[in-house]
Amino acid sequence: MANIWTERQFVGGALALDFANTVCFRADPMRRFDKLKDWNDLSDFVAAAGRHGGSGSAYRIACGAGAESMALAYHLELREAVDDLLRAAALGIAPPTGDLRRILRFHHDLIAGIPLRAGAHGLELGTAKPLPFAAAVTQSVLVIAHSEALIRLKVCPNCHWLFIDASRNATRVWCDMATCGNRAKAERHRRRRAAFHEPARAGMEV
Numbered sequence: 001m002a003n004i005w006t007e008r009q010f011v012g013g014a015l016a017l018d019f020a021n022t023v024c025f026r027a028d029p030m031r032r033f034d035k036l037k038d039w040n041d042l043s044d045f046v047a048a049a050g051r052h053g054g055s056g057s058a059y060r061i062a063c064g065a066g067a068e069s070m071a072l073a074y075h076l077e078l079r080e081a082v083d084d085l086l087r088a089a090a091l092g093i094a095p096p097t098g099d100l101r102r103i104l105r106f107h108h109d110l111i112a113g114i115p116l117r118a119g120a121h122g123l124e125l126g127t128a129k130p131l132p133f134a135a136a137v138t139q140s141v142l143v144i145a146h147s148e149a150l151i152r153l154k155v156c157p158n159c160h161w162l163f164i165d166a167s168r169n170a171t172r173v174w175c176d177m178a179t180c181g182n183r184a185k186a187e188r189h190r191r192r193r194a195a196f197h198e199p200a201r202a203g204m205e206v
């Protein structure tokens with residue numbers, strides 16, 4: 001079944017994070033699932049990122065006929081390097097140098113021919129055409145890696161998505177209060193009810 005990419009997918013606060021978040025429950029091998037099963041999934045995700053991603057810009061993604069699986073593998077390799085690097089930062093462990101080198105290699109190749117401009121967030125990729133999606137992802141990683149966003153990275157305790165906690169006191173816990181936050185609240189409520197009724201039930205059994 002095709003994914004439905006609503007704005008709920010795009011809560012990370014940066015394109016690189018929303019891309020990493022196409023895998024759910026990463027830290028749980030029993031529940032982990034990858035939403036990008038084929039090239040169509042990736043193309044649909046990229047189109048939705050243009051609509052919901054917050055940057056207000058569309059991205060370009062294409063591959064030659066018959067090269068879909070290779071192009072998908074290329075993007076997934078980038079995604080995994082992005083996740084490894086930024087998840088480590090979010091968890092407070094040393095971000096792996098090898099992942100940064102991989103991302104910089106991608107970036108090096110991807111920005112060839114793209115003009116630069118000086119912007120509010122440092123050097124930006126400036127182009128009248130939509131940016132290649134992968135270049136926008138590597139650029140997004142570099143922006144996060146060299147800003148306060150890096151120390152505001154968090155991992156959602158429910159779905160394991162990455163997000164930037166931009167709240168004033170850095171107190172955000174969930175990727176999205178309307179999904180994971182509500183689920184956690186419902187679960188707490190269920191446990192409280194169970195704990196309340198448990199002694200009575202145990203008493204009846206004695």
Ligand SMILES: [Zn+2]
Nearest residue numbers: 156159175180
């Ligand atoms: Zn979540």
